[in-house]
Amino acid sequence: MPSRSPVAASSALAAGPWQALAAERAFLLRLARLQLQSQADAEDAVQETLVGAARGWQGFAGASSLRSWLTGILRHKIVDLLRSRRLQTGVDLADVTGEGAEFDGLFTADGAWHPATFIDTVCGATALAQRQLLDIVELCMRRLPEETARLFLMREYLGMELKEIEEHSLLSNANLRVVLYRARMRLRECAVRSWGEPE
Amino acid sequence: MSDPTIPITCRDTTWLVSCARDGALTPREASQLAAHLAGCAACQVASKQFGQLFAQLDTLLARDPPP
Numbered sequence A: 001m002p003s004r005s006p007v008a009a010s011s012a013l014a015a016g017p018w019q020a021l022a023a024e025r026a027f028l029l030r031l032a033r034l035q036l037q038s039q040a041d042a043e044d045a046v047q048e049t050l051v052g053a054a055r056g057w058q059g060f061a062g063a064s065s066l067r068s069w070l071t072g073i074l075r076h077k078i079v080d081l082l083r084s085r086r087l088q089t090g091v092d093l094a095d096v097t098g099e100g101a102e103f104d105g106l107f108t109a110d111g112a113w114h115p116a117t118f119i120d121t122v123c124g125a126t127a128l129a130q131r132q133l134l135d136i137v138e139l140c141m142r143r144l145p146e147e148t149a150r151l152f153l154m155r156e157y158l159g160m161e162l163k164e165i166e167e168h169s170l171l172s173n174a175n176l177r178v179v180l181y182r183a184r185m186r187l188r189e190c191a192v193r194s195w196g197e198p199e
Numbered sequence B: 001m002s003d004p005t006i007p008i009t010c011r012d013t014t015w016l017v018s019c020a021r022d023g024a025l026t027p028r029e030a031s032q033l034a035a036h037l038a039g040c041a042a043c044q045v046a047s048k049q050f051g052q053l054f055a056q057l058d059t060l061l062a063r064d065p066p067p
Helices: A006-015 A017-023 A025-036 A039-055 A066-085 A093-097 A130-142 A146-156 A162-169 A173-195 B010-022 B027-039 B041-060
Strands: none
Touching: A017 A025, A017 A039, A017 A066, A025 A039, A025 A066, A025 A146, A039 A066, A130 A173, A130 B041, A146 A162, A146 A173, A162 A173, A173 B010, A173 B041, B010 B027, B010 B041, B027 B041
């Protein structure tokens, strides 16, 4: 999703607001592009976010990370745009639900975790720093198929209720729940594999 | 999963953990989930993994954790 890691962004922050803001642009642009499905609208929303942030720089007290602050500003712009458009973009169910047997390897025939494939690593059990853990989650999110990521982030990033996402995507409640379930299962599987890797 | 006395599987548990992220479970679902978690070590681990994943998503995406 981003072209620069939070570590690089921290270095940029020390170099001044413009460089710090520029360092977050790629991350913000991917979030916006996924939701707005328009390069031009995404660039406008991100540009407005960065200009607004530069103007309000003195108000950025550093209580949260710069990325969190910017992500929060951008969220409102995307939600406003989506709601003003009342855009409905039909989603091809086959694109987002995938194979029904995708997680069969994780479970036994009677639905128990399969001992041969179950990974019991819990993050924090290693010496990885919190920032690196966030990088892992971010990397795993980038591996989600685009339509899945878009719907998943409508819920997880934009905080939209299921009903509103259903209206935008023309998916049924049951199908949307399946999409979100699959995204979370994929993320868990990706993350727990990385959590277990040594530094 | 219509009867709270009917045990659910680990696979069912992952579904309920995902659903709980989007809204409150029904009392029946919640009791089924709790009963399964109480007796399943693997699901206790998986539930913790999901919890950590969700917490990191909240941080990454600057979202307030759900109440």
